[in-house]
Amino acid sequence: MKTTILIISLLLTVSLSAQNTLELKPDTLTVKINKEIYGHFSEHLGTCIYEGIYVGEDSDIPNINGYRKDVVEAFKELKVPVLRWPGGCFADTYHWKDGIGPKEDRPSIVNVFWGGVTEDNSFGTHEFLNFCELVGTEPYLSINVGSGTVQEAVEWVEYITSSNKSPMTDLRKKNGRKNPWNVKYWGIGNENWGCGGDMAPDYYANIYRNYSSYIRSNNYHKVICGPSGGDTKWTESILKGLEGKTHLAQGVSLHYYTLPTGDWGSKGSSTEFKEDMWFATLRNTMYVEDFIKKHLAIMDKYDPEGKMKLIVDEWGTWYDKLPGTKEGFLQQQNTVRDALVAGINLNIFNNHADRISMANIAQIVNVLQSVILTKGHEMVKTPTYHIFKMYNVHQDANLIPIDLETENYEYKGESIPALTASASEKDGIVSITITNANPNKEIPIDCQLRNDFKSVSGKIVAGKEITDFNDFGKEEKVYISDFTVGKTKNGELKIEVPAHSAILVQLQ
Missing domain, CATH: 2.60.40.1180 (Golgi alpha-mannosidase II)
Known part of the structure; x- marks a missing residue:
């Protein structure tokens, strides 16, 4: 026996x-895992920009031209390949001319989406693009379509990238930047199904065509606002609106946040959970692969040559705010559970590297599933930071x-x-x-x-x-x-x- x-x-x-x-x-080995799959997202939200990245030159926190020195060094170590800015929903009310020129002359803005706080626009186009140069990352800019205009968008592109004699080039030089920046990635709109204007998909597709046709350079990688999660109707409608004009978009965005409860009301704690919430979080994050396959199938229908790529430019965990933190600042902790979420998602994105060219975890400092937390002079590298650092061996490698x-x-x-x-x-x-x-x-x-x-x-x-x-x-x-x-x-x-x-x- x-x-x-x-x-x-x-x-x-x-x-x-x-x-x-x-x-x-x-x-x-014909597919390269674009390094941009390991990208990040920075929005004027909570303490992501102010306090997290930028403290100003007069701060007693060690800084390089106002940028936190510890954060700069951590980003270089992480090999951050691309950084999205200024939003997010904030981008839909952001007017770039408010954030250039002498800081004392810049108008303030109320952040209506995130906490209703007033900020002084001391971190604007120059500050962001100079930061990207400092840490060695590609910038990815979100154009305001929700409350902006075509002219405003075209002038921003000209201000940043033009070396020709023009009013915007002269203005940039007057503000201290002689040579243009090299910005390849442009998102034309953000969450236009929601905070970006609550638009119908066919209406947005026509607006996108209008904006994109005026942003002409063949060197630009222009991204059309794609769906949230599994909303295949949005994907179908916007691509149908681009039928015959798919050359106007090189990328289609996808946003998917992992909520343990699946409920935007009570999303669960970031630190106090048991196996039920552990399981639910990992189950829910794995749904992204099914969404990717469904959206790619629709993209194949309208772009059979696969020239358009999928850009997962907002992803990560979203929990209830930490007790005692401000409403609308989206502060949460980051545990082993988040490390697994990051590892699982990056494995999925790698395996779809033939069609996914970029992804941007939300957000890089102090907000949602951040890789860095700051408090005064202190800085913490989260479990998600260590996943990204360990996985960065895949950047620009050949997919097996x-x-x-x-x-x-x-x-x-x-x-x-x-x-x-x-x-x-x-x-x-x-x-x-x-x-x-x-x-x-x-x-x-x-x-x-x-x-x-x-x-x-x-x-x-x-x-x-x-x-x-x-x-x-x-x-x-x-x-x-x-x-x-x-x-x-x-x-x-x-x-x-x-x-x-x-x-x-x-x-x-």
């Missing part, structure tokens, strides 16, 4: 291991197609894939990132590599508890550490992926 039980136990163990397999298919077979993570009658993964090759190094959504168990996976490698190394982002986060004045609980990986044998590598973790395995 004992022998029978032992045999059954061994068979179950073998069966369990066998169902978790990752096969690399490096025969054709994979076949992933994974067991499910089951909770109270529901299930999701326990593992997600993506792989790439760059400079002779193969990088594989894997997430384990199961908070309770380590999961074995057999990686079929086809070749043996001389060098194998690993990194991991994890915490002891799923609610662990990094806080001011305390040692980090969630960070990148070394992860022990065995040697390859006969073209295979066996890995034990710890519970609630994301790992990086590199082979050379």
Whole structure:
């Protein structure tokens, strides 16, 4: 009887291991993972810009021309490839001429969308674009379509990019910038189905055509405002409105926020949760892959050559605000759960890199699923920061197609894939990132590599508890550490992926 039980136990163990397999298919490396997939988003919201990025030259917080020195260094370390600005909903009331010229002459503006606060426009076009140059990131600008005009948009593009003799070029030079900036990415409108004007899709498509036709350069990557989540009707309508004119848009945006409850009223706490909210969050974030496939199918219908790319320029977790923080500032903490959300989404985006050319997590500092938190002189790198840093090996690497077979993570009658993964090759190094959504168990996976490698190394982002986060004045609980990986044998590598973790395995 004992022998029978032992045999059954061994068979179950073998069966369990066998169902978790990752096969690399490096025969054709034709798709590049654009570095811009690892992009970020900065909006005039809460303390993202003021206090988070910009404190002014007179601040006693160490700064470089008013930009927080610690944040500048952290962004350089992270290799931030592209940064979206000035919104978001804020962009729909932003008039760029209010934010240029001598700071003392700039008019104030009331931020009607986020907290009703008054700001002095001391951070405007020059400050943003100079910041991008300082940290080595590409700017991605959102044009005000909701309350703006075509003329205002065209003049902004001319002010920033023109080297010709013109009134806007002269104005830029008068304000201290002789040479134009090189800005490639332009979003024409933002959430025009909502805060960007509450427009019908066919109406917006015509407005987009009008704006885009006046922003003429072939060097620009122009983005049409796409859907929220799974709204395929919006996608169908705007692309139908571009029928025969798809050259006017090089990208279609998609916004999708992960809410644990799925309810915009009570979204759940960012720090106080149990396995039910852990499971719900990861389940809900995985929906994005289905949305991506559905929107790409519609894009293929109107753009069969695939020239238009999908731009996921707002994504991330959204919880209830932290107790004691201001309404409309969207301040939340960032735990191991958010690290898994980031890892899962980046794996999904990588695997669709043939059609996704950019993604921008919301938002870069102090707002929603930020990579940085600041408070006075202090700065914290969140678990999401460490995921982006660990994953940045995929930036501009060649995507390696994979076949992933994974067991499910089951909770109270529901299930999701326990593992997600993506792989790439760059400079002779193969990088594989894997997430384990199961908070309770380590999961074995057999990686079929086809070749043996001389060098194998690993990194991991994890915490002891799923609610662990990094806080001011305390040692980090969630960070990148070394992860022990065995040697390859006969073209295979066996890995034990710890519970609630994301790992990086590199082979050379």
